[in-house]
Amino acid sequence: MPIPEVKEKWAGGIVEVQIGATSAEGGTRTSVVKVGGHKGLPFLPFESAGGNKPVIAAHILDIVPDEWHPLLKEPYKSVYNDVGRWAKFCVEELKVEMIALTLSGCHPDTGNRDADYAASVVTKLKEAVGVPLIVWGTGVVEKDNAVMPKVSSALRGERVLLGAATQHNYKTLCAVAQADGHCLISEAPLDINIGKQVNILLSDMEFPLNRIVMFQATGALGYGFEYTYSIQERQRLAGLGGDKLMGIPMLATGGDEAWKAKEAKAPQSEFPQWGSESVRGPLWEITTAVGMLLSGVDILLMRHPDAIKTVQKYIARLWQ
Amino acid sequence: MIAIAERINGMFKDVRQAIADKNKKVIQDLARRQAEAGAAYLDVNVGTAARDQTGAMKWLVETIQEVVKTPLALDSQKLEVIKAGLEVADKPVLINSCQADPEKLDTYFALCSEKNASLICLTMDKEGVSQDVAKRLDNAMTILTKAQEHNVPVEHIFIDPIFLPVNVDQRQPKIILEVIQQIRLMSDPPPHITCGLSNISQGAANRSLINRTAVVMFAAAGMDSAICDVLDKELMDAWITAEMLLNKMIYSDDYIKAAIASLRR
Numbered sequence: 001m002p003i004p005e006v007k008e009k010w011a012g013g014i015v016e017v018q019i020g021a022t023s024a025e026g027g028t029r030t031s032v033v034k035v036g037g038h039k040g041l042p043f044l045p046f047e048s049a050g051g052n053k054p055v056i057a058a059h060i061l062d063i064v065p066d067e068w069h070p071l072l073k074e075p076y077k078s079v080y081n082d083v084g085r086w087a088k089f090c091v092e093e094l095k096v097e098m099i100a101l102t103l104s105g106c107h108p109d110t111g112n113r114d115a116d117y118a119a120s121v122v123t124k125l126k127e128a129v130g131v132p133l134i135v136w137g138t139g140v141v142e143k144d145n146a147v148m149p150k151v152s153s154a155l156r157g158e159r160v161l162l163g164a165a166t167q168h169n170y171k172t173l174c175a176v177a178q179a180d181g182h183c184l185i186s187e188a189p190l191d192i193n194i195g196k197q198v199n200i201l202l203s204d205m206e207f208p209l210n211r212i213v214m215f216q217a218t219g220a221l222g223y224g225f226e227y228t229y230s231i232q233e234r235q236r237l238a239g240l241g242g243d244k245l246m247g248i249p250m251l252a253t254g255g256d257e258a259w260k261a262k263e264a265k266a267p268q269s270e271f272p273q274w275g276s277e278s279v280r281g282p283l284w285e286i287t288t289a290v291g292m293l294l295s296g297v298d299i300l301l302m303r304h305p306d307a308i309k310t311v312q313k314y315i316a317r318l319w320q
Numbered sequence: 321m322i323a324i325a326e327r328i329n330g331m332f333k334d335v336r337q338a339i340a341d342k343n344k345k346v347i348q349d350l351a352r353r354q355a356e357a358g359a360a361y362l363d364v365n366v367g368t369a370a371r372d373q374t375g376a377m378k379w380l381v382e383t384i385q386e387v388v389k390t391p392l393a394l395d396s397q398k399l400e401v402i403k404a405g406l407e408v409a410d411k412p413v414l415i416n417s418c419q420a421d422p423e424k425l426d427t428y429f430a431l432c433s434e435k436n437a438s439l440i441c442l443t444m445d446k447e448g449v450s451q452d453v454a455k456r457l458d459n460a461m462t463i464l465t466k467a468q469e470h471n472v473p474v475e476h477i478f479i480d481p482i483f484l485p486v487n488v489d490q491r492q493p494k495i496i497l498e499v500i501q502q503i504r505l506m507s508d509p510p511p512h513i514t515c516g517l518s519n520i521s522q523g524a525a526n527r528s529l530i531n532r533t534a535v536v537m538f539a540a541a542g543m544d545s546a547i548c549d550v551l552d553k554e555l556m557d558a559w560i561t562a563e564m565l566l567n568k569m570i571y572s573d574d575y576i577k578a579a580i581a582s583l584r585r
Contacts, residue, residue: 009475196572203581238570244582246570 007047012242014038014051015210017249019098019183020132021159026181029158030130033097035213035298036249040240042296045320053319054293056308057098057134058090059255059301062121063105069265071281075305083121084128091129094308100134100301101125106147107138115150123154134251134301136163136185137173145172152176161185161213161251161299165202167194174205183211185251190217190224192231199245209244213251213299220257220264221288228252229295236296252292255303258285282306290314321563322478322545323556323583324393324414325359326518328380330367339366339376347380348387355388357550358583361414362388364405365395374404381408393440393547399427406435414438416547417480420445420459422466429470438476440514443499449482451489453498456481460503464511477511478545479503485522486530493520493534500541513538514545532558539563556580 016037021027033055040048062083065073079086087099103118105111122135135151137144149172152162163185165173170186177184186202188195195214202212214235219228232250239247258264264284268276285307289300293315302308327350330336338346354362362384370376373396381392385408394405395416402415417440418428425441432439443450443459450456460479467477481499484492496515504510515538521530532555535546539562550556560579563569572578 192570193572196570196578197574200572200574200578200581204577234570242582243569243578245572245578 008040010040010048010240010242012240012244012247014236014239014247014249015244016052017183017210017213019134019159019161019213021157021181025159026157027159028126028130029132031097031132032159033132033299038240041236042293043318049320052298054298054300054315055097056300056302056311056315057100058087058094058096058308059100059102059253059303060086060090061102061104062118063111069259069281071265071278072259072303084124087125087129091131094305095312096131096302096308098132098134098299099125099129100136102136103138103147103151106143108140108143112143115147118147119150119154122151126155126158132160133158134161134163134185134299139164141169145169148173149176152180152182155182156180159183163187164215165198167198167201170198170201171205174202174207177211178205178207183213185215186212186248187215187217190219190227190231192216192234195231195235196243196245199248203245209248213249215251215253218252218254218257218288218292220254220261221284221291222263223257223261225288225291229291232292232295232297249298250296251299251301252289252297253301254289254292255285255301255307258288258307259303282310286310286314321539321559321568321583322360322512322514323358323550323559324361324363324416324514324545324547325354325357325550326363326516326547327354327549327551328362328384329365329395330369330376331365336367336369339370339380342379344383344386347383351384351388351390354550355390355584357553358556358580359390359550360545360583361393362390363393363395363416363547365416366401373398373401377401377405378408381405385410399431403431406431406437412436412438414440414478416440417442420462422462425463425466426470429466429472432472432476433470438478439472440478440480442480442482444482449484451495453495453502456495456499457502457506460499460506464507467511474507474509474511478514479511480514480516483515483517483520483534485524486520487522487524493537497537497541500538500543504542510542512545513543514547515543517546517548528552528554531555535559536562540566 014036018034020029020032034052038051079089090096105113137148161183162177164187165184166187186198216231219225235246264281282304289311364380366373366376393414393416394402419442441463443456481496520534521527
């Protein structure tokens with residue numbers, strides 16, 4: 001009687017997405033990032049070796065992060081008034097493999113700056129670092145549709161990951177990303193059905209699946225994390241099961257979300273039994289990020305340097 | 321869902337004529353359309369009219385492989401015709417089909433092992449199609465035991481519980497529902513369950529409606545494959561919808577389009 005085979009076999013797989021283009025590929029990046037390519041669940045090398053390891057992108061802003069918690073601002077205080085220096089710091093000091101920029105300065109509530117400004121900021125970013133880039137609009141539909149075409153064109157050929165296409169606003173971003181050779185974030189509001197639908201809409205516009213990264217608006221530990229986790233896990237399982245529209249790498253904004261949690265940032269003076277927030281804050285981000293990795297996330301957008309370094313070590317130790 | 325497209329069969333007049341005239345266009349057009357419609361396999365049957373059946377099988381396989389990547393289901397009751405197809409097939413095939421007699425299963429499973437092929441096994445033997453549940457299950461058990469003896473993995477086995485035309489024996493569909501459920505309990509993971517779907521409506525009016533109603537019923541009982549007319553859009557839509565309702569795929573507003581895209585190879 002042979003010992004029964006307990007390893008899972010999957011009919012499908014996760015498509016490989018390359019972000020960033022070198023000079024040989026029509027861009028100016030000195031490195032590229034490949035995500036996806038898996039034939040099995042993450043961190044189970046005995047089941048299916050192969051596929052690309054998850055990567056961390058430092059998540060920065062184009063403006064001084066006035067709304068951030070002091071603990072989060074402190075490590076970046078010498079660089080955050082200049083997007084180029086900030087990005088360079090993250091690449092050189094924190095060794096991140098990507099930079100993600102949210103164009104907060106274009107948001108109607110925080111500066112409402114125009115498309116030319118956005119184009120100049122991303123050009124500066126592009127010139128400051130050689131790693132692949134993620135550029136995220138404001139999330140305000142009219143503003144993004146005005147700003148992102150110029151951003152896309154300023155980064156033409158760099159194979160940037162642009163965000164975000166949603167169910168009700170995807171045509172403009174899809175068309176410019178197509179024209180300028182970029183990748184797209186397809187975003188859904190913690191809804192697996194809509195997540196799939198956005199991917200269908202993008203493929204209807206003939207946007208290739210190997211240029212899409214899925215994003216389910218992330219919930220931090222204690223703030224919808226379990227829901228995000230189960231959706232992401234189900235997406236991954238469906239993709240591995242053969243659903244091509246779900247067999248797409250995933251992205252999560254763990255840093256941003258974790259630092260919204262009261263448990264991350266409430267001062268020790270108010271909650272003495274919780275211990276120091278200087279340890280607790282990064283820990284909250286780390287725990288959120290690690291959970292996301294286990295659900296199958298391929299690109300983590302992170303904030304605090306200590307959290308970034310710890311999760312880098314975690315990936316290096318567990319990924320084979 | 322594993323749809324085995326039935327149209328390239330010498331029983332159809334256009335295919336019979338194309339085989340006689342060596343008219344590639346007719347065959348390749350059917351191959352492309354069926355692949356596009358979501359076929360997981362293209363059934364290839366030379367029919368009974370062709371004088372040189374092995375030659376016709378080789379010609380069909382090569383003609384189809386020129387235009388699509390979809391794997392083939394080599395369909396003949398004659399072993400030498402299947403072997404002729406296997407000689408020229410450029411990827412693992414599904415052999416259609418073998419009865420549940422132990423000596424026949426030995427021959428076919430040995431061939432499957434050698435060629436990494438899958439096999440459709442009928443729950444009938446030399447005594448014919450049984451009228452009850454128990455005999456069909458006996459046959460299914462023989463099939464699974466034989467497969468194990470030959471080290472053929474269970475995912476390579478497609479068990480066909482045999483559909484008779486509804487106007488021949490109307491008690492059959494209900495029996496088959498039970499047979500499907502029982503076969504699925506015989507092994508973990510279960511074998512694939514398939515059927516000659518169009519057979520159920522043979523000679524009846526409203527064939528498409530009967531076929532698509534049957535596919536939904538049997539899919540709910542656990543049937544995951546069918547030899548059918550994939551060009552019947554309403555049939556495919558009903559089957560996909562049943563799979564969606566069974567939580568085998570994730571719902572989205574355009575889930576049918578998504579399913580077809582996933583099914584295409």
